[in-house]
Amino acid sequence: MVNKLIKEDTKMFLTGNEVLAYAANSAEAEFMYGYPITPQNEIMHTWCKLLPKTGAGFLQTEDEISAGFSTIGGILAGKRAFTATAGPGNVIMQDAQSMAEMMRIPFVCAVMQRGGPSTATVIYAQQETRLTCFGGNGEGFRIVYSTAGHQDLYDYMIKAFNTAWKYRFPTYVLADGYQGKMREPVLLYDPASRGIKMVPTTKALLGEGEIGKDRKSAHLRNTYNMEEELMEVLEGYKADYEKISEEIAEWEEYKADDAEILIIAHGIVARSARTAIDELREQGIKAGLFRPITIRPLAVKPLRAAVSRAKQILFTESANGQLAQMVLEKLYGLTTPYSTLFKMGVGVTGDDIVNKVKSMAVAV
Amino acid sequence: MAEILTLPPNLPDAQNAEVGASKFCPGCGHGITLKALAKAIDELGIKQKTVFGCDIGCSLLAWNYMDLDTVQTHHGRTTPVIYGFTRANPEAIGIAYMGDGGGLAIGAQHLVNATVRGERMMIVVVNNTNYGMTGGQMSPTTMPGQKTETTPYGRDCSVTGKPAKAAEMVAAIADPQKSFVARSSVSNMMKLKQTFVKALKNVQNGGFSFVEVLSICPLNWRTNNVDTFGRLAQMEEFFEVKEFLTPEEEGKC
């Protein structure tokens, strides 16, 4: 057991990376495995600084491949373990993430997106959206929460552990370098005070009972001999995933009820959209926001309903439409016209969105 | 009527009787190695606290071969899974079992760093001088002049460099105070078992152990029984069979 540091509601002024470390502690996370990469480093720094007080564990590994796989090792030992990465680290960690996906390991990872492809920038982007949702040589049986600021980081990091351990799909907090590095006020709390109970962990290996007496030895694998054998397993996963999708899908709407122009954005860009919407409304343009919080799985029904109500859609991202691709697939059959404002690896400002929406309004 | 005499197979307790005698190719060295390992585990009585990890390559066939809690991982990634486990559960005896490709090529960084950090675990690299499962390609330990699918005219060391010597490398970077490093061979199963016993005892004492096992691959080598062991004898000349680091004898750890 670890010591939880946040025992009562505490307002703090922190960077997002610090918030994530506190959130993991509040979620009773016991072990972090990690490798340095900007802009996630301060999650590790904070976690390590707090170790004497929390009594948790940490291992700095030789690379992100190892960080991913040793996290899996820790989870198999029954620990509420996690890792964090970004950019090229997220790329090479896909090796471990696909194993977690195949073996239904409650893997928890915070992704602090930076510019891509390749080394690109250490600053910010939304270019790991597709990678985080669908990376690896699999089908994307993963759960991804896209956060839009520090309160989200705290709330959803705690939630990610419970989602992972309850449903046994790899679960991500998808944030970015802005959120990791920026400072803003946040309210930290003990999850118990909000009625949140942490889902108990279980040991996949060396669990209760004696081998040969109380139980058989556990043989966990990710390899299959037959095509059909594999498909049967994956069909089971798919059915599980589809069954829970509606239950875990989350979204947020802002002035979307009467919106003529509906902005679809996730993460921190959705915040810029809010700023823009307020300004546009002042100018008499009815703009609104649909923000998927789970970008995998998507909240399909509310999404389609919001899009159906609007006259036009605007997709805006700090990427070349990675979310838009996923969303458009779910909008099949609807004929609402759409425009795009994609800034690859660059922050989208409220002004950017205001100008774009105004040009769309004129076009109508 | 003749009576058929049936005897139960003489399997170590730590080996999974349900699998049968062997799932490896006829003549493969994995069966000998795993049996020696299982006997060592029996001797030490550590079955209930051992976690066994196997790699990709022929070693993956060991995923249900042992009557041990087992996880089969990805190519080269058994080492981090196992030290991730033992870091989280320091009571466990972790074994990472892999081939020469998993240990010395695709997973080399994990071998190097687990050694340097002195992870509390035993790494076993079964060296049969080729990638067996994928059809017999050159590996880091392929012998000079050895024919493989990717060196069909024999390994030319002027192009590929010389064979990697795992035990020597590990011994050079391991902490001599707490590391056991040895090279053994399937040519002498009892000695191999004893090597595993020493290695596992060192892990029990909180140390890091590395055992390279010289092994055989008659299918990919395309050798008959005599030639197979003839080649193993050549390997034993090239790769010195000995204990490189033995903390116990120095009364350490």
Next chain:
Amino acid sequence: MSRTKIVLAGEGGQGVQSIAKILVEAGYEAGKQVLYIPNFGVEQRGGVSIAFCQIADEKIGEPRFAKGNIIIMLSDRAIDRCTTYVDENSTVVYDTSVCTKKPEVKCKEIIGVDANRIANEQLSARVFNIIILGVLLEATKVLELSDIKNAMEKALGKKFDAKPELRELNYKALEMGMGLINAKVEA
């Protein structure tokens, strides 16, 4: 106006991020909504260092903004890099004793201050950034001097207690910075 958008840019080592932190910390303690993003290039040392700060009365939406109300440029490279954040409503402040050129921008006003020279000649090179903080405080007028002093005590209090003359030096730098902008505006 309920939201003040500030861009602070200089060379790595000029202490830009340190004063940005003091500024937003002061805002936070004063009960304002604040948001601060440090922005480095790939090189975490020695490059242009930019701090984006916002201080507002209401909850802040966008973390990055297109145009700032106050843009502080402390080197030639900072001028090149930050011209994009300037529009007709911006106030631009640059250091005449570091920069070899004047920012060529269309804006509300351009203010040149020679903080670097004053720091070197009258105080200490170490408090150059604190002079700039004083300039910023006076140029934005969204926070009180006492807010900044409290935040400085929080950030540097231990150092101050060990060496009380440091406190005096820093406060003096802060006040000189504030005076600097008043003098310029009147001129």
